Amino acid sequence: MEITRRDFIKSSFLLSGSLLISSVPLYAAQKKGQQWHPAYEKLESEGKLAERVEQAYAIFENCQLCPRQCGVNRQKGEKGFCRAPVKTVIFGAHPHFGEEMSLVGHHGSGTIFFSNCNLRCVFCQNWPISHEGRGKEVQDEDLADMMISLQKTGCHNINVVTPTHVMPNILNATRIALKKGLHIPLVYNTSGYERLEIVKLLDGIVDIYLPDMKYMDADQAERYSAGASDYPELAQKAIIEMNRQVGSHLTDKRGVALRGLMIRHLVMPNRVAGSEKFVRWVAEALPKSTYVNIMPQYRVEYKAFDYPKISRGITVQEFLEAMEWAEQYGLTNLDPHSVAVKNFYSQRLSG
Ligand code: SF4
Numbered sequence: 001m002e003i004t005r006r007d008f009i010k011s012s013f014l015l016s017g018s019l020l021i022s023s024v025p026l027y028a029a030q031k032k033g034q035q036w037h038p039a040y041e042k043l044e045s046e047g048k049l050a051e052r053v054e055q056a057y058a059i060f061e062n063c064q065l066c067p068r069q070c071g072v073n074r075q076k077g078e079k080g081f082c083r084a085p086v087k088t089v090i091f092g093a094h095p096h097f098g099e100e101m102s103l104v105g106h107h108g109s110g111t112i113f114f115s116n117c118n119l120r121c122v123f124c125q126n127w128p129i130s131h132e133g134r135g136k137e138v139q140d141e142d143l144a145d146m147m148i149s150l151q152k153t154g155c156h157n158i159n160v161v162t163p164t165h166v167m168p169n170i171l172n173a174t175r176i177a178l179k180k181g182l183h184i185p186l187v188y189n190t191s192g193y194e195r196l197e198i199v200k201l202l203d204g205i206v207d208i209y210l211p212d213m214k215y216m217d218a219d220q221a222e223r224y225s226a227g228a229s230d231y232p233e234l235a236q237k238a239i240i241e242m243n244r245q246v247g248s249h250l251t252d253k254r255g256v257a258l259r260g261l262m263i264r265h266l267v268m269p270n271r272v273a274g275s276e277k278f279v280r281w282v283a284e285a286l287p288k289s290t291y292v293n294i295m296p297q298y299r300v301e302y303k304a305f306d307y308p309k310i311s312r313g314i315t316v317q318e319f320l321e322a323m324e325w326a327e328q329y330g331l332t333n334l335d336p337h338s339v340a341v342k343n344f345y346s347q348r349l350s351g
Pocket of ligand 1: 064066070079080081082084118164
């Protein structure tokens with residue numbers, strides 16, 4: 001039986017369960033009498049968003065969207081390292097309650113999972129989506145409809161997961177959705193493997209950057225992320241630019257995120273992720289108040305079983321030392337959930 005566009009959008013939503021929450025006014029003004037607007041809305045009002053969409057789409061003809069710089073013509077059906085076609089392939093779209101608390105709020109973060117990936121880590125926790133490209137090809141208009149549906153369910157933001165290789169489609173869809181009433185923040189949830197030039201193109205469009213900082217060492221990046229030895233250097237440059245664009249994590253009165261940079265760092269076994277170097281770099285290169293989420297949820301997935309150093313879960317001690325380094329280097333805005341986990345285990349060990 002053929003699945004229609006409408007069916008697909010509907011079924012993507014049903015993945016998440018109860019979704020018939022009525023739409024509520026989501027955002028209190030930042031200051032009394034001051035209305036909050038998403039970045040992309042301001043850019044459209046200045047008449048600049050259409051031009052950005054055009055610039056982004058032109059890149060597909062000689063794809064340089066990410067540091068792999070394959071140079072393939074995706075408009076003509078050629079595929080590069082990420083294996084992505086020119087249309088987006090979407091695995092699912094639904095309110096997500098496992099993201100950072102300020103993104104989840106009361107009604108969830110409106111996540112859209114894009115298939116394929118430009119980094120392709122051997123320990124990928126979403127490998128059926130990222131490596132095998134499972135999902136359905138959709139038009140930008142469909143993607144825009146998903147954004148609107150997520151907003152209607154009460155989601156506090158549109159959270160595009162693994163967006164780098166489909167950035168032009170996301171920009172186009174955001175503009176289409178804006179004309180249909182989209183007014184919630186756009187969250188750019190990326191592996192961090194980005195080109196500075198491309199991040200600059202997003203200036204004034206993205207409200208919240210949610211990049212990973214996976215490794216600080218070129219050899220580890222090369223070994224575990226398909227030869228991407230330039231990952232640490234490029235991710236650092238990209239994150240500094242993201243911070244320049246959106247600054248510190250800003251929430252409304254209820255603690256729901258509106259804008260800013262939020263960095264994720266997954267602690268890996270045997271100090272593979274370079275956690276001490278990571279927190280030192282944040283302390284030196286960015287404001288100490290930068291939102292940092294040090295995450296303990298590493299799982300042995302996909303091909304990680306074949307790599308001895310990462311073929312086990314992390315220990316409590318490995319997580320605690322990363323959190324302690326963050327405190328020692330003076331980071332003041334650590335993710336509250338990670339802090340709670342740290343406090344729980346610290347008390348347990350001392351008790
Ligand atoms: S987005 Fe894909 S095709 Fe384009 S440069 Fe990156 S890996 Fe290559």
